Amino acid sequence: MTERTKIADLPDFDAASYLDSEEDIAAYLTDILEANDGALLASALGDIARVRGMIEIAKSAGISRKALYKALRPDAAPRFDTINRVCVALGVRLVVQPVHG
Template sequence: MRKAKFSAFDVADHIKTPDDAAHYLDAVLADGDANEIAEALGMVARSQGMAAIAEESGLSRETLYRTLSDAGNPRLATLLGVLRAMGLRLSVAAA
């Protein structure tokens, strides 16, 4: 019997469009966990190319990787700049 080979699942590989990114981030935001939100932003940034997001947002790639990790804690200005660079915006809805 042959063993099946699986590759690691990476959400960034499945985010192809701005709508994909918006739906993914909306689902993560619904849970409200700050660490998961930062990590999800990092996944979306990787899906679009971290270097391009860094250039567009005016931040270094290293700063983005560190800030948009599960241990990161992005400031609101950073969050808004990264979302803008991704072609997204933050909105609020009643819970």
């Protein structure tokens, strides 16, 4: 009989270790945006900010480190201004494209 692995026993996935370049970050955020989930976007930006250094991103975005952590926690709903400032600090920008289909 095959032994089943429980989901709770699996290690947590951390996208941060795969985000080595602006291209990787842009592709990751593009996929996240397609989910249309603000909390997921905040969490993804948090993953990226951890890779780049939260203190440095906070300084570049003009946000306190504490406010950045709060804005980018998984259950957060940050304002667009915060999202935009963090994206600029990360070296990426949000782009609008027409929806086909």
